[in-house]
Amino acid sequence: MQEISSDVIRGYNDTIILFFLRKEPSYGYEISKNIKAVTDNKYLIKETTLYSAFTRLEKNGYITSFVKEADNGKKRTYYQITDSGDKYYQEKCEEWRLTKDVIERFINS
Amino acid sequence: METIKNYLETMxxxxxDTPQSxxxxxxxxxxxxxxxxxxxASGMPENEVIGTIISEFGNAEELKELLGQSQESTAVELVKDFPNEKVITGRRIISTDEALHYISDVSSSRSVLGLGVFLCILAPIGPILGSGLGDIFFLSLFSGVFTALGIAILFLCVAVGVGFILVSASKSKAWEFLEKEPCALAFEAEPSVQSELISHQETKTFMLALGVLLCIVSVVPVTFFGIISFIDFFTEALGPALIFPLVGAGVFCILNSTRTTSPCETLLELKNKP
Structure with a gap:
């Protein structure tokens, strides 16, 4: 099976994560599970990639984190989108539409 | 799960070892x-579970890149997130186990101290009750026996009490280095100490209030039997004698109110000490 190239998708990991956080605050494993589900198992994000995206997004002020205890007593770091994160997400969507439009022209069909 | 922890350690x-990592x-x-x-939970065999997790984890390169990349801005982040982190170098680090051990040692030493003090305060009850009981029996033989018994109780209480106090002091000896050496609580131990502190805050207030209440109430029996004096023994012996166990119990409560919170505070304050 053709595997997705991590080089291409790398620039959009942040967008993917923000997509879920726009709905509700979430934590690492839940996001990785959701990515898997939405992409029909075509994209599996690695833990290290996910965590490095979280730190980058938080450093840039696009998300904030807080600790919440789950029902089973486990403490998890939850992430929440900020206003500037939402704006950044919109910009990335715009950028992708443009990118897609450009690349599409060079793909033989 | 142990395999995964080991794998992560190796990675x-x-x-x-920085706060970020x-x-x-x-x-x-x-x-x-x-x-x-x-x-x-899905029923996958454990070795397959471990295999899947490890294969989907990522790689060490990415990890180094991630932690290397964040190092550019460490100066700022360190100050922001971990203002005390830089002080930790050169200090003896107290691990989670040590911290919990220290807390339990201090609190048991406090209980023993409280018991010792309680017995010392209780001691005068012997002669008071002894002479009170002695007065009931006019026969001098009984009277003498009771007085002697009372004094014996006095010494016994003081002796055992002082013993307890000494034991409690020796129990905390092992942790003297916390005062003498520069120490710091391990980064990962802080949350457990914090939660220990918070969970005992209520007990502390309760014990303190109870202790104060007992001290105040201690004069009630003597006053009561003083006003309503129908039996001499109650007025002259039982009433005054009851002051001591009540005050003793009060002091015990006050001493023990901070038995868990105070070691927690000591641990959390360590890093702020010069």
Whole structure:
């Protein structure tokens, strides 16, 4: 099976994560599970990639984190989108539409 | 799960131990743990679960890149997130186990001290009750026996009480280095100490209030029997004698109110000491 190239998708990991956080605050494993589900198992994000995206997004002020205890007593770091994160997400969507439009022209069909 | 923890340790072995890397390790472990629990619950054999988790983890390169990349801005982040982190170097680090051990040692030593003080305060009850009982029997033989018994109780209480106080002092000796050496609580131990402190805050207030209440109430019997004096023994012996156990119990409560909170505070304050 053709595997997705991590080089291409790398620039959009942040967008993917923000997509879920726009709905509700979430934590690492839940996001990785959701990515898997939405992409029909075509994209599996690695833990290290996910965590490095979280730190980058938080450093840039696009998300904030807080600790919440789950029902089973486990403490998890939850992430929440900020206003500037939402704006950044919109910009990335715009950028992708443009990118897609450009690349599409060079793909033989 | 042990295999996964070991795997993660190995992955981090070449990465310097910084607050960032510790946090990263913690977060990664949390994600892997979630995945582990879910895959195990789905009925997958454990070796397959571990294989899946490790294959989907990522690689050491990415990890180094991530922690290396954040190092550019460490100066700022360190100050912001871990204002005390830079002080920790050159200090003896107190691990979670040590911290919990210290807390339990201090609190048991406090209980023993409280018991010792209680017995010392209780001691005068012997002669008072002794002479009171002696007065009931006019026959001098009984009277003498009771007085002697009372004095014996006095000495016995003081002796045992002082014994307890000495034991309590020796119990805390092992931790003297906390005062003498520069120490600091391990980064990962802080949350457990914090939660220990918070969970005992209520007990502390309750014990303190109870202690004060007992001290105040201690004069009630003597006043009561003083006003309503129908039996001499009550007015002259029982009433005054009851002051001591009540005050003793009060002091015990006050001493023990901070038996858990005060070691927690000591531990959390360590890093702020020069």
């Amino acid at each position: 981090f072995s070449s990465i310097p 510790r946090k990263a390790k913690q977060e990664l472990l949390s994600m892997m743990e979630d995945k582990y629990n879910e895959l195990m």
